[in-house]
Amino acid sequence: MNRAEKRQTLIGSATLGAAALIAAAMAGLPRETPPAPVAPGRDWAAFGGVGEQHYSPLAQIDRATVGRLGLLWSLDLDDGPNAASAPLAVNGILYFATGYSVIHAVDARTGKQLWRYDPQAPERAGQKMRAAWGIRGIAYAHGRIITGTIDGRLIAIDAATGEPAWSVQTLPKGDASYITGPPWVAGDKVLIGFGGGDFGPVRGYVTAYDLATGRKAWRFYTVPGDPAKGPDGEVSDPIMAKAAKTWTGQWWRYGGGGTVWHAMAYDPARRLVFIGTGNGTPWNRKIRSPQGGDNWFLCSIIALDSETGEYRWHYQVNPGETWDYNAAMDIELATLDIGGRPRDVILHAPKNGFFYVIDRETGKLISAEKFVPANWATRIDRATGRPVETRWARFPNGRAVALYPSPVGAHSAEAMAYSPRTRLVYTPAYEQGRVYVDAPDLADWRFTPGQVINNGIGTAPPDMVLPPGRSALLAWDPVAQRARWRLPQTGQRTGAVTATGGDLLFQGQATGMLTAFDAKDGRALWRFDTQNGAQAQPITYLVGGRQYVTVMASWRAIGPSGRTPEYDYYTTKRRILTFALDAKGRLPAPAPVTPFADDPSFRVDASLAEAGKGLFAAHCAICHGPAANSGGAAPDLRRAAAPLAAESFAAVVRDGALVPRGMPRFAEFDDRTREALRHYIRQQARVARAAGGSSATLTRIAQDARRLHADQ
Ligand code: HEC
Structure with missing residues (x-):
C-alpha cells in the first residue's frame, strides 16, 4: 500500500481496485468495435451540447411527462476531490472525468463500469496543482475521448478500450499554467487552451492538434511576447505586431495572461473557431501595462480559421482589462431574427455583467445590455462596441472602490443554455461585488512564487464590507435584450443549465437539488435531491429509444454551498446519477457530517x-x-x-x-x-x-x- 491508499483506508473511502477495473474493461466492449458515429438528436457528444447551445432537441421527457422521471442508477465516485465535469453520451455509453482527469466509461443503461483510465496527473503536476482541481469537461471524436490534464498533457483515449492512443505535452513544465477546461473538436483538429493567469506569469495560447495522430497543427498566442525576441514562428505572428501597439511598458515580464481556460465554439459552415480569453496577468493594468492601452487580446472573443489558426476578427469586451472580467465564458451560436432578418450571432454573457450579441461573420457588436447590476460601466456604446466606463472603474489614485460584478463574475464557468424553441438564453447569474484597490507596492510589484492568487490588487480596508453574493437562474431574451423571468436561488453560486426540446431546463444547484424547470415560465416541475451540490452540466440523450438525464454531483466551489449541514469531503458522496421515466431508484440516506x-x-x-x-x-x-x-x-x-x-x-x-x-x-x-x-x-x-x-x-x-x- 502506498501512503495515499493507507490514507484512503483510514478515512474509510472505497474505490474500485485497478484489477477489478481492468477486468471490467476486458469484459466490456469488443476491441473490434468501429468508432460510433455521433447522432446529434440522440447523443450528447460535446461539451457545448448540440450546436454549441447546451441544448438537446429530445422531447420524450417534457412538461407533461417529467413528473414520472426517477433515478435509474447512481455510482459513487472517489478519485479525489472533483467529480464535477460535464459527461458525454455516445451510442449508449457515458464518458466522464473524475479527480484529475481520471476517465470512466460506463454503460448508460446500467451504470456498469466498462473501463477507467488514470493519467496520474497529480504526481506530475508539481505546483500547477495548487491553483486548480481537475477537469470540467472532455471531448469525443471518431471513437476517441480527448482530455487535458492539470500537468499540461492532451491525451486521446480509444473510446472502446480505454487505451491511450496518443499524448502530447502542450504546456511548459514547472510554470503556473494548467488545464482544467474541455478540449474542443473542430473538423479534424482538437484544440486546447489552459489556465493559470491568476497564479503566475503566463502567456495565453491555444494549440490545435491533428485528431488522428496528435501532431501539432498550429498555435495561436493570445497576447504579444517580448518584441526583442522577434516572431515565435506561430500563426499569430502577423497580428502580434499590431497587438503589441496596444501594450505599454515591459508586459512580457509578467506573461500578459489572456489564457483560454474555458470556452470555445466551432462553426463548421464558416470553418471558424471562436476562443474566449481571460484576464490580464497580473489583473492590475497599472503593473502590466503602466501607460495604459487596450491590451489585445485580453478578455476577447477571437475568431480563427480552424484549419490554419489564422486570425479573422476579435471583439474585446474589456479593453484595458484590470478587474479579472474574463470573456472565457460560454460562446453560444444561434440564428436570431434581428431587424426583420435572420442573423448568425454569438451569444455571450462574460463576467463583466453585460449580455452581448455579436455578429458571427464580422465580430461587430449588435447589442449589449446589463443582465445583473454592474457599476464599472454605464453602457456599451453600440457604434464603437466599447464600454463607457464610470469614473471610479479603475480605482484611481489609490482609492478603494466597491465594484460590481466581482471576479467571480456575473456569469462564470457554469454553462448557460439557449433554446431555439423559446428563443431565450438561460443563465446562472451572480450578483456580487468586490473592493478593488491597488496593491501597496505598485511600482516594484513582483509575483510571490507558489502563491495561488497573484493579481496586483490590494486588501480591502476593514470598514468596506460588501454583502454576500446572490445567485439566480435568469431567462434572457437576447433580441429584446431584457429579462423574461428571474428565479433567485440558494447560495452564492448555482449549477449549469441544459435546455431541451421538451421545453424543460435541467439544472443542479448548490442545495444538491437537480431541478427540471418549465422553460417558458421557470416553474419547478420536478426535483431530486442528489445529496451533493450539482454544479456540473446535466446532459440528456437517447439509449435504445429511451431518453436519459445524467448529472455529476460534487460541489466544487471555493467555500461553502449554503446547504445545512454543509457538504463533507469525507462523508458526502461524489456521484454520477442517471434518470429515466418510470425509474424508481432511491439513494441511501446521507451519512452524518x-x-x-x-x-x-x-x-x-x-x-x-x-x-x-x-x-x-x-x-x-x-x-x-x-x-x-x-x-x-x-x-x-x-x-x-x-x-x-x-x-x-x-x-x-x-x-x-x-x-x-x-x-x-x-x-x-x-x-x-x-x-x-x-x-x-x-x-x-x-x-x-x-x-x-x-x-x-x-x-x-x-x-x-x-x-x-x-x-x-
Ligand atoms: C488544490 C487544492 C488544495 C490546496 C490548495 C490545498 N489542499 Fe489540502 N487537501 C486537498 C485535498 C483534495 C485533500 C484530500 C485528499 C484526500 O482525499 O485524502 C487535502 C487534504 C489535506 C490534509 C489532510 C486532511 C486529513 O484528512 O487529515 C491536510 C492537513 C491539508 N490538506 C492541509 C492543507 C494546507 C495546510 C494547505 C495550504 C498550505 C492545503 N492543504 C492546500 C486539496 C488542497
Missing part, C-alpha cells in the same frame, strides 16, 4: 494563529475554504485528523503524502510556517466547536491521527 476535531491539551498561540490566518488565505483557502470553512470540495481541516499532530501534518503538507489524492505539496514551508497553519486550524476548530460542533467521535479522530503518523 464529521464533527469538528479537537485535542483539549493543545494550547493555541494567538500570534502564531494570526500568522497562520494569512498563510491559509494565500495558499489553502482556494480548496479548503475561506476561514477554513469548506464546502466539501476538499476536507474541512477543522474536522480533519492530520492537523492534530505536527508529524502527520508535515507528512501531508511537506512530504506530499496525499498528492495522488489531490492535496498539493508545500515543501518550501519551514516548521514554523506549518505550525502557524496548524495553530490557525486548531483555533478555527475551537471557534466552530464553541458555536455548536459535536465531540462524539473525537476519540476516533485522535486515534486515526496517531495511526496516520505511525504509518508514515
